[in-house]
């Protein structure tokens with residue numbers, strides 16, 4: 001009897017979570033709960049075997065201890081649950097509850113969304129066990145997934161999202177409805193419960209690669225006008241970077257100037273440009289003439305050169321000076337001798353602050369490897385450090401959050417998102433604190449000279465001219481980028 005009261009208590013809890021979405025009155029919810037409960041104990045529909053009923057004298061506390069055990073197993077779940085995580089699965093029930101009858105006939109399954117993070121030494125079995133699933137299910141899921149994905153390649157840090165049946169009695173083993181994880185940007189592995197077991201899928205995004213040319217006229221500013229063509233941030237940032245040392249975007253580029261970008265575009269099947277594999281050529285037609293740069297690959301360093309073989313930037317050293325999506329404004333410059341306004345003490349500011357709204361994308365200033373991704377309550381707050389080469393490192397602080405797949409050890413490309421503007425750590429408002437270190441010492445990201453471009457000579461110069469002329473011919477063959485309709 002008392003056990004029944006405890007059960008009714010958890011039913012009520014479920015009802016509280018369910019009424020918001022169920023549109024039915026609480027009685028029909030109750031009915032569905034009962035139905036789900038019997039399904040959970042029915043091995044024929046994937047449930048666990050019912051617990052043997054043992055007659056006991058006095059009060060049965062076992063449900064309490066089992067609950068605690070279950071909690072402990074779930075303690076690895078990183079993100080706290082909120083009521084939005086509790087949802088009615090539309091795969092299992094049509095939610096137009098126009099008649100109570102239908103609600104009774106077709107049991108709703110409440111799904112609980114959860115996220116786990118793979119830790120070093122984890123196996124899929126370990127993660128599934130931590131969810132308190134039935135052992136036979138764990139084996140079946142593991143078996144299904146291993147047919148589409150080599151489970152030895154699970155990497156620490158990957159998130160795994162799970163949909164569990166929330167209408168299970170607290171004491172019964174958990175029931176997995178589906179789970180998925182993403183081994184890379186392009187691959188998703190998922191497994192779903194089916195009437196006959198578990199079915200796993202591996203979905204690989206198919207990309208189309210083609211040579212494209214994006215041309216436009218400056219109306220608002222290069223960034224906005226290039227974005228309006230449907231180019232992603234990363235491509236625009238990379239295109240700007242090819243001109244960083246030869247063009248001052250504020251002074252040299254004016255309304256009415258024209259631009260063109262020749263690049264190997266990567267597109268989704270429905271024609272959306274998501275990245276560029278290579279930018280071959282970027283040109284601005286300005287009042288003072290044409291400013292062109294051509295990509296030229298050499299053994300050690302790939303760089304961009306003007307039509308006379310003068311290097312635009314030494315690519316290996318080039319870094320974006322303000323690595324974030326617009327709009328932003330510099331709120332505090334680099335100042336190693338900054339004085340505290342009240343105490344008069346020197347409190348150096350060894351980076352640049354860019355004020356921007358919360359969530360503004362922050363880009364990797366250059367190609368490199370993530371060597372730190374930390375969360376501090378003071379100081380830098382959430383920050384990332386990228387090592388570009390033996391000379392340069394960059395740091396991005398006070399982020400609100402990190403991108404999903406960024407890990408220590410991740411290789412990043414210039415212009416790739418490495419975080420989002422926030423105000424974590426010692427910070428009084430949303431801004432990016434950005435540092436560049438050269439040989440371990442901070443330099444002014446805005447004013448420091450980038451290594452001077454050099455002119456190619458001898459055979460390199462001759463082979464550059466071949467590449468240059470070839471690139472010019474490619475422009476004619478490239479497919480024009482057409483702005484998406486808005």
Ligand SMILES: [Zn+2]
Nearest residue numbers: 351352353433
């Ligand atoms: Zn700062």
